[in-house]
Amino acid sequence: MTAGSEERNNVMQQESDSQLSDDQPANPPTPKQIRRWQQYLANERAEAAVYRELARNREGEEKEILLAMAKAEERHEQYWRTMLGDDLGFPRAPSFSTRIMGFLAKRFGTVFTLAMMQTAESRSPYADDADATEQMTADEAIHAEVVRGLAARGREKMSGNFRAAVFGANDGLVSNFALVLGVMGAGGIDSNIILLTGISGMLAGALSMGAGEYISVKSQNELLEASHPHLATSTVVPQLDVDANELALVYRARGMSVAEAKEQADKVFAQIEQSKSVDAEMLAGANAAEDETLSSPWMVAASSFLCFGAGALLPVLPFFFDLPQMIAGVIATALVGIALMVTGAITGILSGKPPFLRAIRQLVVGMLAAGVTYALGMLFGVAVG
Structure with missing residues (x-):
């Protein structure tokens, strides 16, 4: 028996002694176990690299925390190396979600990556795997809370304008897409009229959003000034x-x-x-309420106008190209569906929730709203006809 196999058996024997009622030696791992352990090893190695990459762009306490998290993942990596022994094999590629986190860490920085890491750590497979130690399971639960705290810091630092941009674009997508489909549902309407309706809806909605944000921020600033x-x-x-x-x-x-x-x-x-x-x-006074930063009402209004307008333009785009009305409608539906899933995934990532599920939810809600409007348009068209 090789040294690697002996060390692995010692580790497995220790786990067996602490978790089983008898003193039988651990059985040799099955091929399925070996593949699972190799995947765990690849994921732990990749997650440690993600934390180190995030730490590279941070300073002070956050850097120390991220490096400590990398060390913890390295301990888990070493555990699986020991368990595999002579069955270490060629390095495996980490899971797709782990590779995505590595990509985000290098390209987009902390907030998006930590939001995904929060989800990954909270859904660790170790809790349901008898081959993982109880300490590793506890580690992963604590890691989820550490990442949750770091992600919360990042969300606080992130400008509220980014969130407003995402939600503004989403509002423009859904409202104008519903408007366009509602007019199409009435039937017998020229594509140029649909295009004009879409452009009018885009401008009306964007102007309304901009004006509303200007009044809201201006009033808030005046309220704060009155309190200072x-x-x-x-x-x-x-x-x-x-x-x-x-x-x-x-x-x-x-x-x-x-x-x-x-x-x-x-x-x-x-x-x-x-x-x-x-x-x-x-x-x-030192104990007086902290002053809130006064936002520029013109900047906020312009941001809302542009974000809503960008989202509202998407369902109108196919009608600019003189396509058959049905084809233009199908293309508009596809474009809006993709955009809804993207905005849903982004909000899911920022909220620490699974992005795919949030993307599907955003898609379903947006399409339901548009579908109801289309049905009402059909009823209106029949009634008028």
């Missing part, structure tokens, strides 16, 4: 009666306790004693 301390107040604070300490009432009105309000007011008066003035940041 007035800068002119800092010029009159030095004239306040220190003994009356009415400044404390300002901080109490902002939610501080009596003691906290008095402490903050004392700090302001102490600064006045030193510099004969007070800055706006000190006046606001």
Whole structure:
């Protein structure tokens, strides 16, 4: 018996002693087990490489965490190497999902990759495999939580404009596709009229989205500005009666306790004693609510207009090429279906859910909405005819 086989049998014997009621030696692995272990080995090696690739582009604490995760995957890799012994064989390719994560790590960075890693770690096959140790199963469960935390950091850093772009494009896709199909369903309508309807729907929807976002962001900014301390107040604070300490009432009105309000007011008066003035940041108070970043209403409006318009343009495109109406409709349906699946997969990845299932859900919901509109168009066409 070779050294590799002896080491593997020792490992399997230890697992057997801890999990079985008798002391029978472990049986030699079957070809099916060997193939499964080889696949586990390939996946663990690839996942460790993914974590190292992610760490290469990070700094500080996140880099240390990612490198520690890579070390953990290397321990699992070594376990399967030991179990395989002389049956190590030629290196296998990792699973398709693991290869996708490696591709994302090199091309798109942390957020998308961690979102997929979160799904992969939470669906580890070790829990249902008697050949994996209980510690490895626990490791994978903890890894899922670590990745969940890292992915949450990435989502917080990701600009909200990206999410708004995805959802805006999706709204344009579904609403204008439904409009186009509804007009087609009425029957007997020239393709040029359908094209004009689609363009009108695209512009109307995009303008409505842009105007709505402008009003919403502008109103939010005005609300935030109304809640911030007035800068002119800092010029009159030095004239306040220190003994009356009415400044404390300002901080109490902002939610501080009596003691906290008095402490903050004392700090302001102490600064006045030193510099004969007070800055706006000190006046606001350390415990006051953190200022929210004011967004540009014009930028948000333009982004919403373009994203909605881009999505709404897709179902109209085939009608620009003077194709037979039915063929144009089929092409539009195919284009919208692909786009819906892409946006669904992206939202699934960002939310840490299986992207394929989210893509199918997005496709089904979008097509159902369009199908209902088409049916209503047919009913309307029959009623009018």
